[in-house]
Amino acid sequence: MSNNSPISFSSAAYENLVALVQQGKMPEPFLRVGMRGGTCGGTYVLGFDQKTEFDEEYLIQEIPVVIDKRQLLFVLGTEISFEPSANGFYLHKPNPIS
Template identity: 70%
Template sequence: MSNQPHPVCFTESAKDNLLPWVLEGKMPEPYIRIGMKGGTCGGTYVLGFDSKTEFDEEYLIDRIPVVIDRRQLLFVLGTEVDFQARANGFYLHKTQNS
């Protein structure tokens, strides 16, 4: 696991919806993957369950196991994971500080 500051963060709402899966061992894969799909300039964020690969950095963020491909770290740096029921679940966005 990396000792660097966390490149992403989770809102309280996101943690409230993810932690039960983590703590009860009900995640379909051991990690939450955060990344980009479809290119870095016009790409979209990716959030899902996944396994770790040789290209990944591993983080434990607020008890949530996260992997991010090293090649995508700069593009997801400063990303916040949020959950809103009215928006159909989880979404990612850049924070104001990034």
Template identity: 40%
Template sequence: MESPVQLTENAKLEIISTLKANKIPDTYGLRVGLKGGACSGTFLLGFDTATDFDQTYLVEGIKVIIDKRHLMYVIGVSVDYEEGLNGSGYTVSAADKNVE
């Protein structure tokens, strides 16, 4: 099954680095979801384990976990990692909005 989310090269490198540096077990993956309401919610990223409510994808070697209830809202988003003057961090962008 094709992944509903995309990971940029910078995001992939940072995720792999974080997993290794923190010795996070293989049972964990990158959770992509929503916090708050569907229309006014913000994107949520974090390392987590899958539950019965989740769909798990392998995106270029990285386990991505998405709550089935959030799936329709995260399809097409792109996860990036940016380093800038104001600090560094992950960004999630959809076709019509850019949320940090």
């Protein structure tokens, strides 16, 4: 498990994730951050999952996170935020790869 954080959480996202963990509402042991599809037309993935042999495991602000090693470059620097009015999590990449 690595302590270097390739992603970050906004305070609202962190609070909501901690609440899910404390309430036992994480259906799987890890939060998965990644990409689906191609790098040009791909979309971000955020969900709960099991760790696979291709994953790097992180403990980011007490939240267990897995990222596929092959996707790490594409999610590096991403901030996960939470929008209360939409009741949802969002991924923001400040400097997307073009």
